[in-house]
Amino acid sequence: MAFLNLKHWSSSEFDLNEIRLIVYQDCERRGRQVLFDSKAVRKIDEAVIQKMAEDAPVKTSVRTCQASSGNNSISSHNLSISVTQNVKEQIPKYQYTRPASDVNMLGEMMFGSVAMSYKGSTLKIHYIRSPPQLMISKVFSARVGSFSGSNNNLQDSFEYINQDPSLGKLSSNQNGLGTCRSGSNLAHSTPVDMPSRGQNEDRDSGIARSASLSSLLVTPFPSPSSSSSSSSSYQRRWLRSQTTSLENGIIPRCCSSNPAMVRRKKIAISIIFSLPEKEDAQRNFQDFFFSHFPLFESHMNKLKYAIEKAMISCRKIAESSQRVQVYISRVMDALGEFSRITIWNLYSVPRIAEPVWLNMMSSTLEKNQLCQRFLKEFTFLIEQINKNQFFAALLTAVLTYHLAWVPTVMPVDHPPIKAFSEKRTSHFVNMLAKSHPYNPLWAQLGDLYGAIGSPVRLTRTVVVGKRKELVQRLLYVLTYFIRCSELQENQLTWSEAVGEEEQVLNGSKITTALEKGEIEESDYVVVTVKNEPALVPPILPPKNDRSKNHTIAEWVYNPKGTYPVPASSKEKKETIGKVSQNSETSVDCLTSTLHKGATDSGKRTVTDTGAVPYHFEEPSNLEDLTDVRKNKKQNDRKVEKQLSSRSSALPCPERSGHRSSHLEKVTFRIGSSASPESDLETRRREMEENLKVLRENPEVIHCASSSTNLTVDASQNQKESCEAASLPYSKHSICYAQISSCEGQGSMLNNQRMENTGTEVNSENTVPGELLLSVDNVETVTLPSIKETRTSCSGNLEGYSPGCVEVDSAVKKESLKLGAKDVPCGDARRKTPFRVEGDIPRNESSDSALGASDEEGDCCIPDEVRHDNVSKRLEEFAEVELPLPRSNTVSRQCVKNFGRSLLGGYCHTYVPDLVLHGVNNDEKLKQCLLADLLHAMHHPVLDEPIAEAVCIIADTDKWNVQVATSQRKMMDNMKLGKDVLVSSQVSSLLQSILQLYKLNLPADFCIMHLEDRLQEMYLKSKMLSEYLRGHTRVHIKELGIVLGIESNDLPLLAAIASTHSPYVAQILL
């Protein structure tokens, strides 16, 4: 169960006291000073304090109390400092001792050894190996002097405090505690000037981007299709990928430099987490920390704010020892709050074990039970707790603010491929993720908080109530409506490493040979998850003239002497001419095949072509296997030395094989775990693309066409046995087959053939340089081919790619050994369960025409020739093309995501981070809700500006639903927020679902109907937005007559409309 993994994060493995806080300041004049180190603080025994408090005079300095807690409206803590506590505050509660010895070092780490001239705030994370610690630091500038005209965070707080009359005027002479002076001011006196583009302000979040973001909004979006389907999800993600793009330079920030802000001092706040020594626990914490970083950071901002306040408020206390005490206890309180909230609460609060929406999305097996259980709960709530329309109000609020459900009901304009009830995963978003990767964790967080409308609102929901069971039922049902995407974790490998791992998991034979290698300091490997070599051996192109530094002789490898290296451009050109002649027939053939594939049997044929080379080559390998091995060994020995210059010796021979594109694709398809339909789609597109490129580039056609040749034959033979399949092919065609593997696939048998068959070899020689090299490539492919054969022997046809360029001699050698040693036929090297990406031959073949291995031919293609060939594609050929290795993908459900961690259960206390949770009472809410909302608005965890932070509070004791917002303070102390208007659309929806359920319609059908009704709401919002194009006011009657929209539906429909039509908000708000 995914949920169990969360429990690993539980704080039992984590000592709260192991969170250390250090505050430093770095001032140009005075140098570096530790302002605080929680490790140096010793708490004085509680009993002692109690005693002293009792002894203390009852006369308490109430003024101090007011002064120090006068700013409570913002701070989430210190709200209720009782008088006794104040007394305690005066009595030394903490003892501040000498900071630990490592504090200087930590200071260096926080500030850096060279001071930076950059004035904004910086964020740093350090990993300290021993003892294992994780340190997160924020360095920001504090200006000495006036407070005007800045939006610096620290100054914000100063200004805020300034407004507080009880605080009076602040001394401009900021003076830290200075209890410990850092001795090391060595390097920071000469600031390194960093190229600065004028923005000096403190920017904790991406708000600085808002200007550019809105300007982006003006430009038309690339629309995934003609309809609006999935557009809001799509656009949000597209925008994100664009605003964080690097490729055209970064988007310039706004903000002018403020000349008044030259003299500054810097404050650094660091939180140091001592990590558990146990590796598992340590990894768990790190996974949690890094995946949930936005939340950690948000709390760190809160802590920073509290520290600033403590620094300022204590300054007014004249008596120095008392001042220190106040300061220390404030900061310790803040630290305690931080620890408790981020660590304890985030770790330990109960989560909803089975969020309905996510589980329905991911598990298909018990879908019926899921539907039934959900509907049972749902209808129970409709029937039992809809007093005063309570439930309808709650659902109205949730649908209005947690808007991520909207994209899940937007009708698509393409047909469902899967079963009808299963909604489709968004194809366009999938494509976007591939072509313009964005951060899915971020996207998910935004979905959960409902921050997808315009203006952006960030929403949380809290269900309050003494009846735990009831609250839990409500929470459970709401997880159907609070939606987000499900995350998958993909491991991409270019070797077979993961395949081997999978083997182990499947209980098949374990190949230990994998683990031996020359990776040093293998303690690192643990983190690597898989043992694939990290250096990916390149598939090298021919050396060309430009690299004069290297003598050609150095690079030429010509093992058999059969491939003359073209020396002059003239020769080259001839070669090309011949090739194009040769290839004419093949081209025809190719075209017709493709045509056939496209028209006749559609996708099927096309996908099959991907498999073909596999079928084809494999039997040949089989035949030749023994010979090849022998020969190979000899060859390798001979060659080895010459090849020693080759790069990236691979420690693990097993993994060295590159996967060729086709074959991987085949595996992918069969493995079939994730999205077969999109894969088909992809492949078809690639096929078309391929065809296009082939037509455009004659020199490519030759090689690609030959492979397609095979395709035709092979598809005919596909169902025959492997041995049989091999028979029809002439040697000649075999050679072509290998040529086809320009992109780096091929097989060792090519090598063999070439030795023996003079004619073919000659014809190979006439191939232009690129092709020639690809032929050479073949030489090197031993290892994968052998594996290939093995697989086929075991009768497991899926997932093996025969042709892989393996360019590394060492690898070849080892692989051969390995092959001989422990890989007899029938070795069950199955790699069933994972999918491999690959595809039919496509225009990478053209790419790899250049991208052959260097070791054997240094085919220097004279520049002119190259340009002749590729002048049309000059741009692409400016750089030396190196093909990427083909990738395997192993996917699994990712549990370290917000969808699983932010949907809370019934908690002992209010937890501000959670998207949804239940609490016993609203005491804590009343205390800190407003401050939390303001904080959430000012320090958005989403790294994008938000307009409003909202909290839906459903009180099952008082039967009311309120919406609290950061935008206005409730004057009424009894209320947390505004009461929710119940949408009649929602209540009629609830009633009809209940009635249908009572009529015994099956649960899954009821849910389909529920989705249909939600879709109706979406359509109505479309109409509303259309209506608002021509109207500045809504005449609700007009809509009511036609669509039954009532005024109480307007907030809901307008919110829905804001996800697809941003202008709606401008009109209605």
Place this chain on the structure above:
Amino acid sequence: MNAIVALCHFCELHGPRTLFCTEVLHSPLPQGAGSGDISGQNEQAEEEEGGIQMSSRIRSHSPAEGASADSSSPGPKKSDMCEGCRSLAGGHPGFVSHDKETSIKYVSHQHPNHPQLFSIVRQACVRSLSCEVCPGREGPIFFGDEQHGFVFSHTFFIKDSLARGFQRWYSIITIMMDRIYLINSWPFLLGKIRGIIDELQGKALKVFEAEQFGCPQRAQRMNTAFTPFLHQRNGNAARSLTSLTNDENLWACLHTSFAWLLKACGSRLTEKLLEGAPTEDTLVQMEKLADLQEESEGWDGSEEEEKPSSQPDVAEGQELSKCSPETSLMPDCNRWNVAHRRLSVFRSLRHMRQVLGASAFRMLAWHVLMGNQVIWKARDMDLVQSAFDVLRTMLPVGCVRIIPYSEQYEEAYRCNFLGLSPHVQIPSHILSSEFAVLVEVRAATRSTLYPTLLEDEQSLNKYEFVVTSGSPVAADRVGPTILNKIEAALTNQNLSVDVVDQCLVCLKEEWMNKVKVLFKFTKVDSRPKEDTQKLLSILGAAEEDNVKLLKFWMTGLSKTYKSHLMSTVRSPTSSESRN
């Protein structure tokens, strides 16, 4: 992944240097990237590199001074670049890899060509190697700010028997503007980059050991005067990473590795994001197109009921294929309204209502909605076609069977919209039937001109329209709910045509959702009558006309939906156990 990965080196002579740098280019291709005069760009880059030189920077007293001095510094000095500071040989164009599936290019040079990126990488490099402090000097750090981007850096040593301390200092950095993405990727990047570092170190160690074996430097240095600096000034001291690892293809290898790292990191997490089901109209249109593509091989016998004959469907098919796929796939088929035909056309339902008059239109619409046969008799084929195009928007796509123009009467089961030429005889039982409505388009006499119409509708002014039916709808009859709503929408001039279109979509989907439930209830589960009656009142469709409408609309359900319900939804008995 929107990131740059770079290898940096702290040169003993020249300070922090960017050695090698892999960028990601997404489609659409940025202009000028990787094109143009490469060597020129490289030179320029080197120039800048020479310009912002660490040593001068440190010497300069104030940052501002340093910057201005640097920017005016002359061209590349050979002395500013040593073997150790260089990756690709001068004039080397760099590397590129294409990921065709994603249209992403990975490009490697010594420095980014883009000046802004150049300075960002430069800045990250300097910070990574000479500002940020990492305990033990080897290890990961994250740092950064909004202005210069965010950096994941991992510093490490490479063994060098000739270097001071027998090692050189390097870092691999990953730069992103998306701070959260980068931090989320920390564990992944750390693992991968450490792997790369380990292998580099391994290679170097081998070289180191071989060199030490051949010529123990320590001993040599002990013997000779200890002048490491002099030694280094000799020039060969600053060795390239290629020679330190004895790997001539190191840069190609790093390119592939960095590109791979970027690809793997960018696809590490993927989302499964659901989208809504297509509307019934979309489904039916898709099915019709699919059927067309099967070249109307004849219909399955069981489909007879909905697909009475091939003829109307072929006509329909031609209709479908006539319009572009985009329009025909639009969930709302209201684009039919915008007929680009000649003048004598109806432009919208509202227009038609104006032309026919409210009561005649209501009668016509009533028959349309209930599935009765609508016969238009007119000389002008375009007019009839436009009438059908407009009228059909009231119905789900699946309920529309049109024979646009025929020379003989066609039975109602074959078409609910039939266009006839004026001379065709209509059987008398049809004319008297309550299940058919006839619209006769006659040449107008002067007196019957419609005064309300504008000039551009002259062509319609030529006609008068006579709507007759065997059983005229009683004026007091309530009619199906949807008809009243449609009329309300058409009457209200405040609602633009687009709004009305959208209204129609809403209304149709709303009623199709009721149809779905009814279908499930009666056809799939075969529930008793009294239950059905209950259901109808739950649906707000208990009135006679509404029931009729639902029944007719049921014929328009998509095959996809019906077969899904038939096959996968369990019968009610199995859910009996619930309570």
